[in-house]
Amino acid sequence: MxxxxxxxxxxxxxxxxxxxxxxxxxxxxxxxxxxxxxxxxxxxxxxxxxxxxxxxxxxxxxxxxxxxxxxxxxxxxxxxxxxxxxxxxxxxxxxxxxxxxxxxxxxxxxxxxxxxxxxxxxxxxxxxxxxxxxxxxxxxxxxxxxxxxxxxxxxxxxxxxxxxxxxxxxxxxxxxxxxxxxxxxxxxxxxxxxxxxxxxxxxxxxxxxxxxxxxxxxxxxxxxxxxxxxxxxxxxxxxxxxxxxxxxxxxRTLPIRLKQSSETTLKVLDYLRNSDKIERIWYPFSEENPQIELAKRQMKMPMGMFTIALKNRNISTIKKFCESLQNFLIAVSWGGHESLIMPKCAFVEANDPQVSMLRFYIGLEEASTILEDLDKNLAIL
The missing domain is CATH 3.40.640.10 (Type I PLP-dependent aspartate aminotransferase-like (Major domain))
Structure with a gap:
């Protein structure tokens, strides 16, 4: 079938x-x-x-x-x-x-x-x-x-x-x-x-x-x-x-939605890997993932969600970055038409080692729109 x-x-x-x-x-x-x-x-x-x-x-x-x-x-x-x-x-x-x-x-x-x-x-x-x-x-x-x-x-x-x-x-x-x-x-x-x-x-x-x-x-x-x-x-x-x-x-639209989100995510990750603002990226299909071979064996395609850690650990600056993005909503969940960002600093204390972690979900916006938004606002960091 x-x-x-x-x-x-x-x-x-x-x-x-x-x-x-x-x-x-x-x-x-x-x-x-x-x-x-x-x-x-x-x-x-x-x-x-x-x-x-x-x-x-x-x-x-x-x-x-x-x-x-x-x-x-x-x-x-x-x-x-x-x-x-x-x-x-x-x-x-x-x-x-x-x-x-x-x-x-x-x-x-x-x-x-x-x-x-x-x-x-x-x-x-x-x-x-x-x-x-x-x-x-x-x-x-x-x-x-x-x-x-x-x-x-x-x-x-x-x-x-x-x-x-x-x-x-x-x-x-x-x-x-x-x-x-x-x-x-x-x-x-x-x-x-x-x-x-x-x-x-x-x-x-x-x-x-x-x-x-x-x-x-x-x-x-x-x-x-x-x-x-x-x-x-x-x-x-x-x-x-x-x-x-x-x-x-x-x-009805599940396959094309997944395809759009996944393809844009890979473009975003290629961009972020070259940023001097990023300390680490977590993503199953990242070449730095020690489990990448297992990911390739079990998963048929990349998906639309990843996490980064910023080098800047100042909470005020992290909040300003999140709030300045025009094409990412600050919210939980994922999988919808809209791109999302979830800052770990909303859940942990200022001295927590995870405070600079940001989880991104890439929705159905054009890749160029997402990349322009990130490029403009990473300068805040």
């Missing part, structure tokens, strides 16, 4: 919707049946039928089918945020008294889940440097049931060797979960390396227009069905039909 077919044809069912080119929004909370027997059948098969939009909805289901096909997984659940995808996936795989091994410094709310919420229910987590597979192996205990990955992470972009970790985990009966939000399935398909569950903040590249918050969980039919009947239905982390429809719209 090719990518273009998935994005533009799969699950569209136009003959059921008046042959409309764009799919409809089935904006309903409830579904009715003409007979008791049909009603009973739907209730007994709620994962695939339609009873109540808290569980299943035709517009959301269409999106789930496309996301699963892109990922190369058997099934997918769409949820209301990336944080919801993390919590549903992780909680579904552990019980009281069990143990998680996680890559260190995961996304904020993944870290909060594993350090603040799960310990209340006697689930403990160990955090390791994920650049060495041996660290995962050594950290595992008899009660370890889950390995949590984020490759690359979203600040300094360390990677994990997905194939080796998945093989070890399967030999021990341990479930693997990865946050693949930096990449999307077009760049990296963890299922192909043996990872069990792949989660996304679909708010980012998949939606790509900064107008929807969404999450996705992709995996085997067995695991996704288990999550549906337990955590998903209980926590009520639904994605609304309107938001699913907006994401269906966004998927």
């Amino acid at each position: 090719n990518q273009s077919f998935i994005l533009n044809q799969l699950a569209e069912d136009r003959e059921n919707y008046f042959h409309a080119v764009a799919p409809p929004i089935i904006q309903t909370s409830n579904f009715a049946y003409p007979t008791v027997d049909e009603f009973k059948f739907a209730i007994e098969n709620e994962k695939d039928e339609h009873i109540y939009t808290r569980g299943n909805n035709p517009t959301v289901k269409m999106l789930c089918q496309k996301m699963a096909a892109l990922e190369g997984s058997e099934d997918c659940l769409m949820v209301g945020s990336g944080a919801a995808a993390i919590s549903n996936a992780v909680i579904s795989q552990v019980n009281a008294g069990e143990h998680i091994v996680s890559v260190k410094n995961p996304y904020t709310w993944a870290n909060h889940l594993m350090t603040k919420i799960l310990p209340r229910f006697n689930v403990q987590a160990t955090f390791v440097d994920g650049t060495d597979v041996e660290n995962f192996i050594k950290a595992c205990k008899p009660e370890t049931k889950l390995i949590y990955l984020e490759s690359p992470n979203s600040w300094t972009f360390e990677l994990q060797d997905l194939g080796q970790i998945a093989a070890f985990a399967k030999s021990r009966g341990i479930t693997t979960v990865i946050d693949n939000s930096y990449c999307t399935a077009l760049c990296q398909r963890p299922i192909d390396f043996g990872i069990d569950l792949v989660i996304y903040s679909a708010t980012k590249y998949y939606n790509g227009h900064s107008d929807v918050v969404a999450g996705a969980i992709c995996g085997s039919k067995e695991k996704i069905t288990q999550i549906f009947h337990n955590e998903f239905m209980t926590f009520g982390n639904i994605l609304a039909p309107q938001n699913a429809w907006l994401m269906l719209r966004s998927l």
Whole structure:
């Protein structure tokens, strides 16, 4: 099944919707049946039928089918945020008294889940440097049931060797979960390396227009069905039909958006490498990245986000630089049409060694516009 077919044809069912080119929004909370027997059948098969939009909805289901096909997984659940995808996936795989091994410094709310919420229910987590597979192996205990990955992470972009970790985990009966939000399935398909569950903040590249918050969980039919009947239905982390429809719209342009962002990013990085204002650049495909060969093996293309460290560590000057840029918004997240900058000084104290770090996301503006903006304002530093 090719990518273009998935994005533009799969699950569209136009003959059921008046042959409309764009799919409809089935904006309903409830579904009715003409007979008791049909009603009973739907209730007994709620994962695939339609009873109540808290569980299943035709517009959301269409999106789930496309996301699963892109990922190369058997099934997918769409949820209301990336944080919801993390919590549903992780909680579904552990019980009281069990143990998680996680890559260190995961996304904020993944870290909060594993350090603040799960310990209340006697689930403990160990955090390791994920650049060495041996660290995962050594950290595992008899009660370890889950390995949590984020490759690359979203600040300094360390990677994990997905194939080796998945093989070890399967030999021990341990479930693997990865946050693949930096990449999307077009760049990296963890299922192909043996990872069990792949989660996304679909708010980012998949939606790509900064107008929807969404999450996705992709995996085997067995695991996704288990999550549906337990955590998903209980926590009520639904994605609304309107938001699913907006994401269906966004998927049409996903490949060209990724291509534009990636190509411009490479041009920006070429420029920044020659600047005497920059102390260091973090990017998976940077020649200075000690994991570049792993990046090339696991990732099919560069992506649009990187971090730099400035030589100038004066916070006032760093703030002035960020605020003077005309084509970068100061904000969290990434993957939308707009370029973003996130200064580390907004999160750390003045004496923190990371104070001069700036995370950039390159959007869909012309490369010349971005480069002119940077060239003009780097002089401030």
